Amino acid sequence: MTTPAPPDEPLICSARGxxxxxxxxxxxxxxxxxxxxxxxxxxxxxxxxxxxxxFLDARGFLREVVPVPGSPTLQG
Structure with a gap:
């Protein structure tokens, strides 16, 4: 499980390393x-x-993928 980052730090990818x-x-x-x-x-x-x-989809676990709030992915 990912621990929330303090508000002034960016969220970090969950992939190992x-x-x-x-x-x-x-x-x-x-x-x-x-x-x-x-x-x-x-x-x-x-x-x-x-x-x-x-990985999640192969196990039938993935429900949805959404942009992180404030990420450049949300900008058109």
Missing amino acids: CRAPAIWELRWNNPRLHPPERRKTWLACATHRGSLGD
Whole structure:
């Protein structure tokens, strides 16, 4: 589970060893353990969005992917 960053620090990607700023929230749950409305969150940089998403999706855990609030992904 990702620990929230203090407000003045950027959110960091959840991929092991990555220190890049996160621009995506991968919201997921394990249906065998969590009620349907519960969402856990992994954070991802542009490089790891695919691999983290694929890992969760292969297990049937991935529910949605949304931009991190304030990320450049939200800018058109």
